Amino acid sequence: MTTDTICALATAPGGALGIIRISGPQALEILSRIFSKNLTAALPNTIHYGHIVEYDAVSQHQNIIDEVLVSVFRSPHSYTGEDSAEISCHGSRYILNKVLDLLIQHGCRMANPGEYTQRAFLNGKMDLSQAEAVADLIASSNKATHQIAMSQLRGHFSSELSRLREKLLKLTSLLELELDFSDHEDLEFADRSELLSIANDINTRVTRLAKSFETGQALKQGIPVAIVGKTNVGKSTLLNRLLHEDRAIVSNIHGTTRDTIEDTIDLNGVTFRFIDTAGIRQTTDTIEQIGIERTYAAIEKVRIVIWLIDETPTEAEISDITDRCAGRTLLTVWNKSDLRPLQANIALRSVCGCATATLPLLISAKQGQGLDALEAAIYSAANIPELTDNDIIVTSARQYDALIHAEDNLSRVLEGLETNLSGDLIAEDLRLVLSDLAEITGEDGIIQSQEVLNNIFKHYCVGK
Numbered sequence: 001m002t003t004d005t006i007c008a009l010a011t012a013p014g015g016a017l018g019i020i021r022i023s024g025p026q027a028l029e030i031l032s033r034i035f036s037k038n039l040t041a042a043l044p045n046t047i048h049y050g051h052i053v054e055y056d057a058v059s060q061h062q063n064i065i066d067e068v069l070v071s072v073f074r075s076p077h078s079y080t081g082e083d084s085a086e087i088s089c090h091g092s093r094y095i096l097n098k099v100l101d102l103l104i105q106h107g108c109r110m111a112n113p114g115e116y117t118q119r120a121f122l123n124g125k126m127d128l129s130q131a132e133a134v135a136d137l138i139a140s141s142n143k144a145t146h147q148i149a150m151s152q153l154r155g156h157f158s159s160e161l162s163r164l165r166e167k168l169l170k171l172t173s174l175l176e177l178e179l180d181f182s183d184h185e186d187l188e189f190a191d192r193s194e195l196l197s198i199a200n201d202i203n204t205r206v207t208r209l210a211k212s213f214e215t216g217q218a219l220k221q222g223i224p225v226a227i228v229g230k231t232n233v234g235k236s237t238l239l240n241r242l243l244h245e246d247r248a249i250v251s252n253i254h255g256t257t258r259d260t261i262e263d264t265i266d267l268n269g270v271t272f273r274f275i276d277t278a279g280i281r282q283t284t285d286t287i288e289q290i291g292i293e294r295t296y297a298a299i300e301k302v303r304i305v306i307w308l309i310d311e312t313p314t315e316a317e318i319s320d321i322t323d324r325c326a327g328r329t330l331l332t333v334w335n336k337s338d339l340r341p342l343q344a345n346i347a348l349r350s351v352c353g354c355a356t357a358t359l360p361l362l363i364s365a366k367q368g369q370g371l372d373a374l375e376a377a378i379y380s381a382a383n384i385p386e387l388t389d390n391d392i393i394v395t396s397a398r399q400y401d402a403l404i405h406a407e408d409n410l411s412r413v414l415e416g417l418e419t420n421l422s423g424d425l426i427a428e429d430l431r432l433v434l435s436d437l438a439e440i441t442g443e444d445g446i447i448q449s450q451e452v453l454n455n456i457f458k459h460y461c462v463g464k
């Protein structure tokens, strides 16, 4: 499909080695012009030791640029599906630029971001959802995001989509059968309740996929946790303690933190994004007041709120925080346990989730006591599903959009079946669902517009 042969540096500059990738119909021919051996007849999946050389027309000598290893891959058994090669050079910036220059002089073109993966998709080596997983895999920074990307790359999402596709096709054909032979009174068709049960099953699966996006986003971007409370209770001290660095200014002056401060850490292989906030108090200071508004705004955006206290709060404070944290997990944490023992009243017990038994977690952010228990409580509040290698979690907004469209069209299918709508109208909506799902994988002749493809691949690094 492509005629250009492309090249790019696939590794980050600065390492001991650098890998240059070449892919396209002329990959081995062009490479042979600058390599000490002819590789045009090289066997697939072989490695060749030799030199990258530059011919100097003035001295009529060959200058050796580097001593390298070249891996040769043959179409269709390569990442892109084309003839390709990877040159492992020494990591010198000069060498790498020189080799790229030589390749370009001899007929290669610099690859665009993600162009190798785009070619892999166009050559049928992977579908679009797998291509997107490649970017996720490269960006994965913890166990959870790695596991999700790996599962998608290995095609678990694609297989679930093809199962859905089969069910949709079955439904469509049953409906069409009903249409084609509706005058034959002696023929029996699947009754509508059977069709409805297939449609419901499809709907449940699509909804499950769409729902997983929230978890996917949280795992990818870090689960947001706000640390809130009155001024001077030790919120910034706690942030610094959780991050193991002096990120926020700590002082005994009330109202030290004015703006929200965010940073991430991994707990048990999952990224959490902690947000330190301006302490809540009555103030006439306009800037501090803006900071407090931001604290309230931060609560709206998070799934977990750590409410830090260092004295027994009043009933009014308790009801204010519970109101603001409705729909979120509220962890009440008593700080400065080294200074003051916990003084719990009945109302405080109830905000901790249980009328009698549960008390706030006790910590000393300054001295580090109780931090392990707090981290464990944060992790369990996040309610991360126990991920297995086969779990399908949607992480791309593009895929999520397609699933939402599919859900929308499916709801009309269900409605149509329930209200005994004519089969041809229902079949029309079914076709829309099929095309929504096909958009995710880019399959089935639904050729993605170049714009959609460019949009997907432009976020990749060059060389992938």
Ligand SMILES: Nc1nc2c(ncn2[C@@H]2O[C@H](COP(=O)(O)OP(=O)(O)OP(=O)(O)O)[C@@H](O)[C@H]2O)c(=O)[nH]1
Pocket: 230, 231, 232, 233, 234, 235, 236, 237, 238, 249, 250, 251, 252, 253, 254, 255, 256, 257, 258, 277, 278, 279, 280, 335, 336, 337, 338, 339, 363, 364, 365, 366, 367
């Ligand atoms: N003894 C003791 N002091 C603490 C503890 N945690 C924080 N402090 C002290 O409490 C004071 C306030 O700490 P910060 O972390 O700045 O408090 P904050 O809640 O961020 O305050 P604002 O930004 O003003 O809202 C500092 O002097 C801290 O050293 C603790 O666990 N024990």
Ligand SMILES: [Mg+2]
Pocket: 235, 236, 237, 248, 249, 250, 256, 257, 276, 277, 279
């Ligand atoms: Mg602070």
